[in-house]
Amino acid sequence: MSETTSTTATTAQARGSFRTPTGGRVDRTSPVTFTFAGVEHTGYRGDTLASALLADGVHQIGTSIKLGRPRGVGAAWAEDPSSLVQVEEPFPDPMLLASTVEVFDGLVADGVPGQGRLADIADSARYDSRHLHVDLLVVGAGPAGLQAALTAARSGARVALLDEQSEAGGSLLGSDELLDGRPALEWVADAVAELAAAPEVVHLQRTTVFGVYDDGFALAVERRTDHLGGAAPEGTSRQRVWRVRARRTVVAAGAHERPVVFTDNDRPGTMLAGSARTYLHRYGVLAGSRAVVFTTNDSAYRAAVDLADAGVHVAAVVDTRDVAPAHWAVELERRGVPLRTAQAVVGTRGVERVSAALVAPYDRAGLAAGARSSAGVEPEAIECDLLLVSGGWNPAVHLHSQARGKLAFDAGLGAFLPAERLEDLLVAGSAAGTFDLSSCLRQGGASAATALSELGLDVTAVPVPSAAEQPPSSSSSAPDLVWVVPDPSGDSSRQFVDVQRDATVADVQRALGAGLRSPEHVKRYTTIGTAHDQGKTSGVVTSGIIAELLGAAPDAVGTTTFRPPYTPVAFATLAGRDRGQLFDPVRTTSVHDWHVQAGAVWEDVGQWKRPRYYPLAGEDMETAVLRECAAARTGVGILDGSTLGKIDVQGPDAGVLLDRLYTNLMSSLAVGKVRYGVMCGADGMVIDDGTVLRVAEDRFLVMTTTGGAAKILEWMEEWHQTEWPELRVHLASVTEQWAAFPVVGPRSRDVIGAVFGAGGSEDGVDVSNEAFGFMTWQDTTLDGVPVRLARISFSGELAWEVHVDSRYALAVWERLIAAGAPYAITPYGTETMHVLRAEKGYPIIGQDTDGTVTPQDLGMAWVVSKKKPDFVGKRSFARAENQREDRKHLVGLLPVDRETLLPEGSQIIEHREDGVLPSVSETGPVPMLGHVTSSYRSAYLERPFALALVKGGRARVGELLHVPVKGRLVAVEVTSPVLVDPEGARRDG
Amino acid sequence: MQMIKCPWCGPREEVEYHYGGQAHVAYPAEPAALSDEEWAHYLFFRDNTRGLFAERWVHTAGCRRWFNAVRDTVTYRFHATYRPDEPRPVTA
């Protein structure tokens, strides 16, 4: 920076003296005290942080992200690229805009250097969401939106009118327009009152429609209590997401004023012209005491005149055009405001605040020609503390564009406009490029009428209030299209395109120099348009600069893609109630409370909470699991297996369906018997396994893995519905209805006998091996409660599964525990279950398999029927790929040192004589033979063991291989996966 | 979020549905009679259509029933939904 002038006009003016004596929408009877940057300020209810600070003469808000340059208030709403603040109290909230945060007592905020700071405490506020279904969604409660909503309401339609500001009125809030000869805001108040009385209208303020999606779906965020601070009622959600489904949408979202880029255009005190008018009319605040207005179009004259009338010394209106609008020239002259045509602001002075605008003749040669505005001519410095800028207006086409509506460049307006009518979304008012008030009102009403009649609803037209006469078009001048005022010395490195990103014209030039052409690429190269404002003021300017530098039409350059959200939405808001315990449903079994009492350590299995192990005092997982395993192998253990998937399969063709889906034959299973089965995909890979109970001729109970329960039901439905709808069979999940408790170990017969045997139960079950064989089931009752017992073993031990209606499950569990006391019955968790099954070589589908494993790979060729002509997966077993000798097989691994617990997932390599892992740089990658899928310590084997998938593994049994563990090679012996009781002698007790 | 019309339940939000790939790919009547190549075509090969495409959907969070749809893969628009036993309707 070459300028050193530091005197600013604010020092001459006492704090607080920028508030007008009367006027504005703020409630002067409700003062609020807040703290900004450590200084206490007073504002009024209805103020934003920006308006209250401007009233106190504070323009600088923070500093910029890369260059640390002072940054101030650039606008009066969400298009503001520069007034980033961090709210500290009542709850830390980063990256908000001073121009949109409403003040309240106790608000504490600071400016941020481009980036805020996330809270390091939990957010205690509540967030929620609601659904809303309407005929017509109206976005924006300005003149066009209100007229649209009134039309729809009087027509009896269901209407949602959503507007992002604290009160309705839109552009009327920042103006002194008259409607039907009265202040326009009286018309607004009447409209709001009428809508409030209409039964089918939902009208919400402080509610931003931030995204529109397919089929009339829109998302809006309602800021319900942010503006109340500590006075927010308890129990009211802070913010709410509205999920609106609208048959038609009218977007009346208004327009954003566009800046002109010039050197040092980022100094605090530089502001969009229309925003200064808003600060005056809406907040009763003068944005400065001595203003220069720089414009390329007629609209800024209105700001100049209003500010002059309010007592601001307007030092000059600088217009790039050769001819000023006649009507406005007269108005300026009447107020003694100097008018400078064919001139431009080429730079500014000042440090923390603009102190002068540098004005020079405007050189039309433009950027591409390398123009130097007034080269050789010293620009004239006009002292000011407020520099208002207007480069025209950009209709807020965001929602139209999000809905994939085409845009076209309008050379007259110098802006992109909606170029097509979408089926369910219409655009009205200044969002459609219509800027005079009468036309906006008419268009709002007409859009609603069009939408409603398309829906087949009768339309009741609403008379359009009459606005003041516009100046005759003969007295206005066509706007100039100026994106950048070239720097007098040719230095574009302080010409800020995206003020928030510190991205300049020089950056755009560099991007083009690097060969980038599309604004999408330039955006990513320069970061323009990636800040909180998503390029609301910088996007179109960037397209314009690219076009100018390339000598192309802006239409050919186009814009970047408009994507939701329109303004930033906090993740907490989007998450709503789905946080913490409500993030995902938690499923618990009917014995859950007992497990809690028993001190279970939990494992999350999908949504289920399952006991992983039950530590006794002083036990860690390893000792607890060794104890639980020993109990199941030498005494008796009990597991809560209620989470196993259970599918009730009923119908005359139930057996046929199962035969087609399981690899083995199920229809031949006798009633009263149990069979283990495996299901494969059509590609022959295992997808699930489990036992099947034949309950009746036309009824089976299919047990699935815990994780596979929903998936397998869907899988069975898919084949039934889409391939074999002729099969007379019905499927229903009964997972939740049945609890299941495996009672496992040599003493399980004693426990089952004690509870359900002749001595224990009214219709006592004979639990002898002869009367109750392996893989059979029997029904019985206990105190009138039906119970099913099945001799199924997932551990190799003598075992029963006790199935009981979930409502009685806890009582039955407690009976089993009590009856087991003499045998020291030991509840065990999933970890012990895994160890016991692994010792027997039983794979867990999804842990020991990964979707590339066939039954044959698992050593289970026996479960694949040779007799059935076909079943899902059968044809694939004959594919060449599935016949390869070097497919990975499930094998056991025993670390030779009898000590190392191999980490699951470890890679397996050939045994190396030197016992050293070779370096990749010398020998290249070491061929990998497979990986460890399960690994545990075995109480029974008194050593660690593992299951693994190893290339050609079955042929390697007896060989030594190496497993790298933390850079060291661990020698392992390949074994059969069955390490305990390969003869199956234990299962009958 | 799109609305998808289940032939049984009517229009519901797309999150209630799961996609099921190309429609009208019947399980071969006699898989054993197919060559490895023919079988691989059934298993692994599907059309990659630009434009109208007949595909399967299932109303997972609703009636759990499968149905077919004709959808434009360029615009994502659904042009028709129909029951599995109905022929693909003529759509523009």
Ligand SMILES: [Zn+2]
């Ligand atoms: Zn349905």
